[in-house]
Amino acid sequence: MSRFSIPMKIADNSRFNGESMALFSREPALQAKAFHQQLPGYQPTPLHSLSGFANQLGVANVWVKDESQRFGLNAFKMLGGAYAIARLYCEKYHLDIQHFSFEKCRNAKQEKMTFATTTDGNHGRGVAWAAKELGQHAVIYMPKGSSQERVDHITRLGAECIVTDMNYDDTVRLTMRTAAEHGWEVVQDTAWEGYTQIPTWIMQGYATLAVEAVEQMPQPPTHVFLQAGVGAMAAGVLGYLVDVYGAQALHSVTVEPERADCIYRSGCSGTLTAVAGEMNTIMAGLACGEPNPLGWPLLRNCSHQFISCDDRVAALGMRVLGNPLRGDAAIISGESGAVTMGVLAAVMFHPEKNSLMQRLGLNDQSRVLLISTEGDTDVQHYREVVWEGKHSISGCNNQEHQND
Incomplete structure (x- = not known):
């Protein structure tokens, strides 16, 4: 297998205490799901088990919730x-x-x-x-x-x-x-x-996908990787999951583009930290510089780690999901949707894979939940990445992995 490293920064959360929030817990999540269920055309989005990829990575299971199937709108929002x-x-x-x-x-x-x-x-x-x-x-x-x-x-x-x-x-x-x-x-x-x-109602609405995922998974997850823009989806989903499984039992990681990593920076500093400037990233849905203050306390309390990564991580995730190993489902995932799979793939190909697996608490017993939050919402760019090799891994082999 090829070995290469794409720049990623991983920060352990020294302020983790596992405290949940009533606003983002089971009761409001179930109320939101009851609302969505009565909408014409409602059906739970698919949860794919990528056993081939999981075996290659060295974990027990990788589940991907495919939100491109949500009400024909190609995204969870x-x-x-x-x-x-x-x-x-x-x-x-x-x-x-x-x-x-x-x-x-x-x-x-x-x-x-x-x-x-x-x-x-x-x-x-x-x-x-x-x-x-x-x-x-x-x-x-x-x-x-x-x-x-x-x-x-x-x-x-x-x-x-x-x-x-x-x-x-x-x-x-x-x-x-x-x-x-x-x-x-x-x-x-x-x-x-x-x-x-x-915004509280919006975040509670996002939790419907988490309720579905819990109902679909045959076993509890040990890990969840959640992409973050302002952190609304990440907090809304994580709030429900930690209420169901407990924050100590669920190793949760937030993932952001390095050019718009306000949650990562907030995690490092311990206080809300904004990112200014252009924020030019292919992950358009995550190009947000100011954290949502409603969701931040839960992410601060219940996230185990924060990751800030290069755009090539998202591009790698798009290719891996769209071109799976034999037996795994093909998933059309956009730039923001695929970044968490990109993190796992970047770990799998990394020269220091074993140390990264250990850092993230991943082993042969791990069951990982990912949310592909969108499909090919920009078809032209999707083709440029997946077909034409835009944002390729070329030149990544000599990059050094960074630990914060």
């Missing part, structure tokens, strides 16, 4: 946006979320609402979908560098989409100001002072 919009609508019109119906509300003669959000693509698509299903308006802002394909996904759902000349976090601030001027409802998956209820 609608779980949060749709749930938050439904909760918001029910609160405004004094309805019971347990009896909510998009169809009934769409036909109700109520004043039209406009939902606004900032997105790198997938979250905006989910908000646009929910607004359309509800018969309402959506205005979606995207940071500079957003691909035309991701814009088209949103506008085809009837939403207005505006690409700014700012990075993600500055675009969030623009969205807030514009929404306040026009009286729009902001549906954002990060929080700030005075804005916590909607």
